[in-house]
Amino acid sequence: xxxxxxxxxxxxxxxxxxxxxxxxxxxxxxxxxxxxxxxxxxxxxxxxxxxxxxxxxxxxxxxxxxxxxxxxxxxxxxxxxxxxxxxxxxxxxxxxxxxxxxxxxxxxxxxxxxxxxxxxxxxxxxxxxxxxxxxxxxxxxxxxxxxxxxxxxxxxxxxxxxxxxxxxxxxxxxxxxxxxxxxxxxxxxxxxxxxxxxxxxxxxxxxxxxxxxxxxxxxxxxxxxxxxxxxxxxxxxxxxxxxxxxxxxxxxxxxxxxxxxxxxxxxxxxxxxxxxxxxxxxxxxxxxxxx
Amino acid sequence: xxxxxxxxxxxxxxxxxxxxxxxxxxxxxxxxxxxxxxxxxxxxxxxxxxxxxxxxxxxxxxxxxxxxxxxxxxxxxxxxxxxxxxxxxxxxxxxxxxxxxxxxxxxxxxxxxxxxxxxxxxxxxxxxxxxxxxxxxxxxxxxxxxxxxxxxxxxxxxxxxxxxxxxxxxxxxxxxxxxxxxxxxxxxxxxxxxxxxxxxxxxxxxxxxxxxxxxxxxxxxxxxxxxxxxxxxxxxxxxxxxxxxxxxxxxxxxxxxxxxxxxxxxxxxxxxxxxxxxxxxxxxxxxxxxxxxxxxxxxxxxxxxxxxxxxxxxxxxxxxxxxxxxxxxxxxxxxxxxxxxxxxxxxxxxxxxxxxxxxxx
Numbered sequence: 001x002x003x004x005x006x007x008x009x010x011x012x013x014x015x016x017x018x019x020x021x022x023x024x025x026x027x028x029x030x031x032x033x034x035x036x037x038x039x040x041x042x043x044x045x046x047x048x049x050x051x052x053x054x055x056x057x058x059x060x061x062x063x064x065x066x067x068x069x070x071x072x073x074x075x076x077x078x079x080x081x082x083x084x085x086x087x088x089x090x091x092x093x094x095x096x097x098x099x100x101x102x103x104x105x106x107x108x109x110x111x112x113x114x115x116x117x118x119x120x121x122x123x124x125x126x127x128x129x130x131x132x133x134x135x136x137x138x139x140x141x142x143x144x145x146x147x148x149x150x151x152x153x154x155x156x157x158x159x160x161x162x163x164x165x166x167x168x169x170x171x172x173x174x175x176x177x178x179x180x181x182x183x184x185x186x187x188x189x190x191x192x193x194x195x196x197x198x199x200x201x202x203x204x205x206x207x208x209x210x211x212x213x214x215x216x217x218x219x220x221x222x223x224x225x226x227x228x229x230x231x232x233x234x235x236x237x238x239x240x241x242x243x244x245x246x247x248x249x250x251x252x253x254x255x256x257x258x259x260x261x262x263x264x265x266x267x268x269x270x271x272x273x274x275x276x277x278x279x280x281x282x283x284x285x286x287x288x289x290x291x
Numbered sequence: 292x293x294x295x296x297x298x299x300x301x302x303x304x305x306x307x308x309x310x311x312x313x314x315x316x317x318x319x320x321x322x323x324x325x326x327x328x329x330x331x332x333x334x335x336x337x338x339x340x341x342x343x344x345x346x347x348x349x350x351x352x353x354x355x356x357x358x359x360x361x362x363x364x365x366x367x368x369x370x371x372x373x374x375x376x377x378x379x380x381x382x383x384x385x386x387x388x389x390x391x392x393x394x395x396x397x398x399x400x401x402x403x404x405x406x407x408x409x410x411x412x413x414x415x416x417x418x419x420x421x422x423x424x425x426x427x428x429x430x431x432x433x434x435x436x437x438x439x440x441x442x443x444x445x446x447x448x449x450x451x452x453x454x455x456x457x458x459x460x461x462x463x464x465x466x467x468x469x470x471x472x473x474x475x476x477x478x479x480x481x482x483x484x485x486x487x488x489x490x491x492x493x494x495x496x497x498x499x500x501x502x503x504x505x506x507x508x509x510x511x512x513x514x515x516x517x518x519x520x521x522x523x524x525x526x527x528x529x530x531x532x533x534x535x536x537x538x539x540x541x542x543x544x545x546x547x548x549x550x551x552x553x554x555x556x557x558x559x560x561x562x563x564x565x566x567x568x569x570x571x572x573x574x575x576x577x578x579x580x581x582x583x584x585x586x587x588x589x590x591x592x593x594x595x596x597x598x599x600x601x602x603x604x605x606x607x608x609x610x611x612x613x614x615x616x617x618x619x620x621x622x623x624x625x626x627x628x629x630x631x632x633x634x635x636x637x638x639x640x641x642x643x644x645x646x647x648x649x650x651x652x
Contacts, residue, residue: 011552048373050551067547069293073375083366092303099299100374 001025002047002147002180004206007056009042016042018204019056024197027177029169031191032184033282034201040184041080043201044149047182048077060147076101076145078136080152088124093139103144112138116161129156141168147180148172154187162187166194188279198278200285218281221259223248224270231266239284251276251284292387293380300388307357308392311350315396318344319404324411334418337408337426347397348440352465354389355444356457363454368554378547382449386539390441397437401430435528440465442535449542452553463611572607573635579603580643587644608632 004022008015016039024030032040045051047058049066058065065071084093090113097104113120116134124132133156140148154162169181185191191198200207218239225246233241233250240251252259256273263271276284327335361367376384405426412419421429444461451457579600608629 045369045373045551048369050369050372052548052550067377067379069375069377069380072373075373075375077369077373079366079369079373081366082370083364084370085361085367095302096299096370096374099295099302100376 001061002182003057003059003062004047005057005059007046007058008054009039009046009051010054015204017046017201017206020204020206022199022206024180024182024199026180027173028197029173029181029183029195031188031195031198031278032182032201033186033188033191033198033278034184035286036186038201039204040201041151043206044077044151044182044184045079047147048072048075048149050077073100073102074146075149076140076143076147077149078140078151078153080155082132082136084124086125090118090120090122090124090135093124093135097139097143101143101145104139104142109138109142112141116164130158130161133157134161137165137168141172144176146176146178147182149182151184153183153185154190155185162190166190169194188282189277192278200282217253217255218276218284219252219254219256219259220274220276220280221248221250221252221263222270222272222274223250223263223266223268225266225268229266236262239287240280251280253284292384293376296374296376296381296384297388300385304358304388307354308389308396311347311354311393312396312400314350315347315400316404318346319400320407323404323408327408327412327415327417332417334420335408335412336420337405348437349465351393351437351440352444352461354393355386355441355448356454356461358385358389359448359457360454362549363452363457363554365551365554368551372549372551378549379543382543382546386441386445390438393437393441394434397434398430401433402426432528435532439528439531439535442532442539446535446538446542449546569631569635572611572632573639576603576636576639577643577646579636580640580646583640584644584647588647604632604636 002022002024004020007017007020007022009017020043032043034040042051046053047065049068049072052066060071060074063071065075084096090109094104094106094109097109098106110120113135116138118127118131118134118138124135127135137150137153137157140150153165157165169183173179173181183191183195220240225248228246231248236250236252236254238250238252240249242249259273260271323335323337326332361371371381372378374381405421405423409419409423409426443464447460447464448457451460611628611632
């Protein structure tokens, strides 16, 4: 289990992570979401032991990660745009990781590269962004690390590769229940397909119950009436409101029961209540903050 | 040392040592034989001509820069700092790998060169001015001087946050003192031959490592100094070795505390290039202090002294500005920089004069 306690990190006096606490259980696929500059990459770099925390601790199975080779050997970190040097090749990438990760074998790495359609004989700097990303993802999957941290996981990947990557992650967790994956991404729709927990990084704090809160509170209501009606929703403080003739779509921060209590007397022909998507929840959450 | 990291370094950075081996092979083996091959060459002085060559020193000085390069950008350091190795292990393994490799190559190439040249000279009936005992006796000095040169670069790169900063610091630490050394040497050699050997006493000066070595074997009569001053030269180099090992330990502590978020930028902090330049300049200015000591002792101001002061002081400030321009990417002629260097002059002159009166006069 990864445990973050009272973590604070600032850059040149500007606090990026402020007194944060977070627990990510073994076997979880945690989606790290947040705006640009919210601190997602910083948090991943702190967990990976790249950055030194100002205060607080980050532990893996009860032991501090920073500067601890034993714990770090369980972690594979894939940053947003890794740079291995101008002359780096897939062979040198394999050399690097096979020296440090016991489970990493060149054969398996090559097999993963082939599955992702990467030309194994080309130098890394000749690759497109997407191809490089596929190479690094192949390395991450080959590492057999207990914790895989991936920043901007879907960046540059084509739709099929995204599909493969999601499938591989789910398979990895199914086959190795102790493996934990933390993915930071702005592709919330993709995250929603694989993540079982989410952490919202916002203004230096981490909201680890973001997902559960959104499920309980934010609901999207689609209504159809027999005839066009003027309905005043202002007192419900809708996060989104769209009138289209006889149709009304509204996002409300209230329970299903309360929604029924309000709309049932208006006799809608159709009333469909559903959870908002992760992306919608993220957007509405932000809008709610701005209000 | 970390076995895993060592394995990686062997697989990845052996080519750097191969280049050094090729340079050493040319300097210590190929060139000496080429020198004595022509019929008109009746003798060869292997030790003073080749063991004192600065070329291998400059290659050694560049190696830490190549090895440490991957810690200078965020995207690269993210990979290497996340690897399962402690920073202390990384620092020790990386520099241990390089230094052991360099010293092994130096030893092998130097000995092969010395003995091959000797065998060649004997076969060709030519006189060898460096007997076998000289060749063997020089080796410890050569190895210590090489180690000191490596440590200086290692310290410079460890205190740097960016490639530009590291390059500037390595350049400054290696080039400026050598220039200072030759300026002072040329002037003082004509005036007071006997103490030129002693003036490299100031610990911490790059020049005292390489120059006392060079001076001893390259610029003075070997028969005069070899037996009399061997111990002293060894002592000078040993002082430097201890000094730079101590600074190297501080560099290790600095690397352990390395703030990845500052990489790629010029740190210009307390332990950054800004003050490093001043310290290097200070150590160089000590020689000017020695020069001042001779002038005071002679009772008259030497007309050559003031131009030297002017050239050395202004030269070091200009080099500082040029190198910091490389880091800042913009021209900034700060009054504070000039003052900082001026402040370095005063204590350095006092120390220089003290060294002159206590150790030399």
